[in-house]
Amino acid sequence: MKGLNKIVDKMDIGSTRVLSDPETKDLLVDSGIVVVETAVANTVDEAAKAASSLGYPVSLRPISVESSLINTVGSFPLGSEAQLRSTFPELVKDYASWDPEIKALTVTKVPPSGIEIMVTVFRDPLFGSVLSFGYGKMAVEVWEDVAYRIAPLTEKDCRLIIREPKGSSLLNGYDTLSAPRPTVMEETLLRVSDFVDSNPNVESLCLSPCFVYRDEVIVVEASMTLIKREGG
């Protein structure tokens, strides 16, 4: 986990740092977790270049560590370069009203619809790192349809946590969404658990939304908080 250690090395003992979506995704990819292809664009030209290499439709999001903005704002899918060029400056202006520090945007390929899941890790004062799992942000936060496990998770824990929420009937597929192979979700959760377990500097992690397809789980948006402890 070289990338993560590099970041932690530069932190002061006792300090925390919130990583942006692209920074978080880079670290996840190193751990074998699949993320949606994401590029960083400082200018509209960079955005256009990235979009043509990713392929349309794409969406634009602010790179921000303001927690209120993470996972909450972003553009609608942009289908063409013309659309992207007209939207880019508007978004930069818009986002500046929330966070004047925002200069760059992320360009991500818009993934096809899949079954939505939300995975988080947070630190419980008694039991240490805890992983939460639910079928999408709204299910988790509004209906409180969420399951928890103490990290690290075993294969059995992963098998059971995805079946615990009521939303697990989605495992049979829904409407036009095909039923995923449960093992692809279990494997992803195991990787997330291993990632947190092998990096005690990870204080919290939020992967939401992630889309689940028949043979793959893709993280669409991600954020992470690091903490540098004494001796860490």
Added chain:
Amino acid sequence: MDKLDYIFNPRSVAVVGSKQIDNHNWLRTVLPFDGPKYHINIDKNEWPSAEELGFQNYERLVDVPGDVDFVIISVPAQVAQYVIRDCVAKKVLGAHLYTAGYGEIGTEEGIQREEELIKIASEGGLNVVGPNCLGIFNPKIGIGVNLGGYYGDSGSLAFVSQSGSQSGGFARGCVANGIKISKLVSMGNGIILDSSDYLDYFKDDVDTLAIGMYLEGVRDGKRFYNSLREVSASKPVMVLKVGESEDAARAVAAHSTSFTTGPAIWDAMLVQAGGIKVESIEEIFELSKLLLVLPPTTGDRLGLLALSGGHATEMTNVFSNAGFRIPSLEERSYERILEKFNVVGSTYQNPIEGRTLNDPEHLNNVLDVLNDDPNIDIIVHEVHVVVRDEEATLYRGHGPDLLVDFQSRARKPYVVALSTSYPHPPADIEDNFYHVLTEAGIPTLHGLQGTASALRKFVSYYQNRVA
């Protein structure tokens, strides 16, 4: 030998600070104990009465000529640390500190005293039960008999309690329920020996088959989780965790030094570790009747015998809501039932009930059919004690012998649910039947809802273990 074994199975015992004015309660609690017993007291006025009870008197622990395994300390908090120092000097193997006035009172003085105690004990390698608790009960060797209320007759249920009154109440409740305790500990603040230590000890204790816990909180969550996970793989652990609502959390904070984590996380931890979450002490009694007697069972298909048609439908409702299946029997089973069954006014699909079961031959036939039918994993028999013509019987007219006889030939778990929805017979009469059934090894539970809930947790525990 496990370090805790000298606490639960000491070879010698000393009591520090017993008083005649308290009827020497702390001496009496180890009175039946067979090994060397010492009474330590600087007040020699207490000596003659202690000697009458069979104790050798000494001023200080260090004066005792032989080894001392276990010490019970009941002195004021201001002087307890001197006794603890003597325990260290004497190299005793365990000390129970009844004394209160430590972290649990929340004052600076109390917290400081607790820190001092932790320091002396950990530096001296002393295993401390407590402080602020009623200590150990081992009925087999007669330790803590005031706490447990009896001795001599030991069983296979262990209990760990953060509350003293809950532990004493539990021991007496076990007697009323016909459940026998292997070992019990009221652990108080748990400053040196914490709930995880006791859990680990009971895992390897050959006398213990199942464990109950009354918890307000734990000091080291991760360690508790790991212990619970390991113990649950071989022995069922029933956990009653209180302090889960805001009001309850405040009550816990006022009672002990534990702090609370969210109830959803506690629940998840229990599931993940394979523990059994219970909601009350009564539930521990009901569940223990199943866990201590029945073999591991993962099948959830029930054969139900009901008191009446109405009870049959209620029973189906209650047990299927608890997640059980109540399947049809094999064709061959129905043929066998109908050989000895009057279908008029009866139900025989499953559940089975009817006036025809007044005839012992018919009832035995139905029980044997359920015993043989491969679609059925567990037989649940609803019964009710009635007094008719001045004779007490199980509804409909049978004595407990019929059930006891069937139990001896049953090849699958056979559970009796005592109905609570008929007018009750006199308590002593019902108790008598209850104990006959229980002593014959038939788990006898109260009410359909209570039976369904306990049975569900029983089966889920074993299902979870193999999942």
